[in-house]
Amino acid sequence: MSGTERSAGSTRPAIIIAATPTPNGDLHVGHLAGPYLAGDVYARYLRALGRPVIYTTCTDDSQTYVVATAARQAVTPQALCQRSTVAIENSLSAMGISMAGLPPIDDRYRQTVLSFVTRLYDTGRLRLRTVRLPYAERSGTYLFDGLVTGACPVCLAGSCGGTCESCGHPNSYDELLEPRSTIDPTDPVGYREQAILVLPMEDYRQRLTEYFEARADRWRPHSMQLIRELLAGSLPDIPITVPGGGWGIEAPFAETPGQILYPWIEAMPASIYSTWWAAGRQGEPQPVEVDELWRAERDAEVVYFHGFDNTYHWGLMDLTLLMAHGERYVLPESNVCNEFYDLEGSKFSTSRNHLIRGSELLAEVTRDEVRFFLALTAPEYQRTNFTRQALDEVTELRLIEPWNALAEAISLLIAGRAGGMLATTPAGRARAALVQARLRAAYELDTFSVARAAETFADQLARLRAMAEDGSAEPGDLLLEARTLLAGAAPILIDLAEQAGAAGVQLDLLAEPATEVPAFELPRLASRIESPDSPTAELLTRTPALDGAV
Missing domain, CATH: 1.10.730 (Isoleucyl-tRNA Synthetase; Domain 1)
Known part of the structure; x- marks a missing residue:
């Protein structure tokens, strides 16, 4: 660029990961105002500096939220994933999010996940634990994550299983207060014990502590406060397998027959897989080994963009999963976390239909307008309102x-x-x-x-x-x-x-x-998409009809 002297380290490759979207619907404006736009801006900035950049994510199809939403809509999870993935990809493209697309959740994906987890098993990192799980008596379903709702044991706010959106703390196994099924709230909930495989996070306390001490100034205060709260107490075990009722990736371990891999642990190998896939789509040489670009010796700058409610998962759980592989993988430089973006004073809600989908807004307003306004009002340090x-x-x-x-x-x-x-x-x-x-x-x-x-x-x-x-x-x-x-x-x-x-x-x-x-002229700005036949409007209509309904 005109002989400009580059800053030190500017040729270092960058891997930017936005939070993996759950394919249980299209992205709404709150999603776009958070990790996807911010990650895109950072990726475009690094490219302007001449840095090699892969900006990517992929859908987290195994999530229980897919199962719960599919049940509410009376469709199969497969059909919901198919429809939602196309809608999400179209919204990201229409918004100008500079990714290579969303990679397929195929056999290569599943093999990457299984290899990542099996390596932990083979090196003795996992432990067998007997835990007590909520159990829907009538349906015979173990309840976790999006299948169960109740009250957070830390802040008493309403919460699903796994983590609390309000305070960010995890609620493991039987810790959620007054649990009930999200699919059938009338189904009586009891508890049953199950032996599952876990990764003890406590084993990595010293390394985790040192990691955050070195990077605390790169974290936003609210998320860093949560990390410090979690490190101040006993660190939870990370479930590796759960009794999942058939949706998800089957766990390959003899100790846990009939169980699946816990959906949240897929995010880390999913990011590795997405990076490999995106490299090929960007015209770069695609590595033979899927995890090569994440190897420590490649020294990539890895940065995550996600919401505060995912601080525990992306900031602590996924970090521990990388550390458990010894020195094999590079660790993230930072997690850029946003707060909630409200819609007219209250949280975006799919279940209450209190939302504006990105596709709806982008069909009426030019994307530069949307990008400017969402950037200007981004919920970086506190909740903001749209x-x-x-x-x-x-x-x-x-x-x-x-x-x-x-x-x-x-x-x-x-x-x-x-x-x-x-x-x-x-x-x-x-x-x-x-x-x-x-x-x-x-x-x-x-x-x-x-x-x-x-x-x-x-x-x-x-x-x-x-x-x-x-x-x-x-x-x-x-x-x-x-x-x-x-x-x-x-x-x-x-x-x-x-x-x-x-x-x-x-x-x-x-x-x-x-x-x-x-001497040059500047282009003018148009404030609205005038024709329904515009490229953006056409792109947003390419969502297939839902098939496979139950």
């Missing part, structure tokens, strides 16, 4: 109207100068360098914040518009600063940046401010 009225008003006030006014002022300013070069001043170059530095700081992992990036862009856009309209800026300075600002906003405003680049505007996030710039 309303459609706010999206319309804020994007018009802080993005569309000032951008188009700036573009119009620049067009008038350069009239008659097409193809000419305009000189910049030292003051203009200094301002451009400051803006570039502020935006880059918002994208660096240690200080990552899409909200701050969007806020910086909006503030600087207002400043440039005022300069253009009052005539206080040198023409060359104004063009340089506008070009620098758009280069810095390119990871968020992907379509605007693409249009400008296609028109010949140089967008280099690392370029030193130039002493002269060519």
Whole structure:
């Protein structure tokens, strides 16, 4: 990029993993405002630095939430997964999430999961434990995760099994208070003992403690508080197998006949598999061994993006699973965790139909508008709120109207100068360098914040518009600063940046401010998708009819 000196370590490969979406429905706006947009912005930033990046995820088909939702909808889990996976992939693509797609959950996937777990078994890392599990007496079903609901034993909030969305603490086995079946709340619930295989997290306490001491400043405070709370007490065993009723991957161990692998432990080998699959789809040489890109000697920078409610799983459980493989795998550099994004004052809820699906919003609003507003209001450190009225008003006030006014002022300013070069001043170059530095700081992992990036862009856009309209800026300075600002906003405003680049505007996030710039026009922003035949609208309709209903 124009001979710009790269920062140290900039050629290090990066693997970015967004939380694996459960295929029990399409993604809603709350999902998109969390890990998927944030991970995409970080991936695009690293690519702008010249870093090799794989940004990926895959559906977690084995989750009990698929079974519970399928039962409510009176369809098979297989049919629900098929429909939801297509919808999720279409929504990610329509949102401009720069993944290679969602990999198939096929025999190669299952073999990757089984190999990952069998290696722990063969090296003696697993233990056989007898545990007490909730049991639906009438249906004869063991209840865990999405199959059971009750009260959290730590904060008393309503919670499903596994972990509490409110406080983030795990509730293992029989710890959930007043359990009842999510599929049939009238089914009496008792308890039965079962011998299962577990990975004792306590065995890795020292290494876990050292890991978090070294990386605490890269975690957001709420998630780090939860990690410290968990490390302050006895660490739970990680279930490796559970009596699962036939949905999921069959456990291959003689000690646990008829059981399945606990769905949550698939996320780590699933991420390894997704990385391998995505490498091939990106045109890179696909490794012979699926886990090669995660090997410690490859020294990849691994970063997870997920919600606070998954802090225990992605931050502690999956980390322990990697550590249990000795020094085989690289450990994540950081977990970037978001809080909940509310819809008109309360949490998005599929069961209450209190949601706006990403596909619905993107069929009406351009994705640059959606990306800008979701970035600006991202729930990074506390819950934030989405309303459609706010999206319309804020994007018009802080993005569309000032951008188009700036573009119009620049067009008038350069009239008659097409193809000419305009000189910049030292003051203009200094301002451009400051803006570039502020935006880059918002994208660096240690200080990552899409909200701050969007806020910086909006503030600087207002400043440039005022300069253009009052005539206080040198023409060359104004063009340089506008070009620098758009280069810095390119990871968020992907379509605007693409249009400008296609028109010949140089967008280099690392370029030193130039002493002269060519005269150029800026593309205008449209506020709405005008035609139902637009590419985005067409993409969002490619969801197959549901088949396989019970």
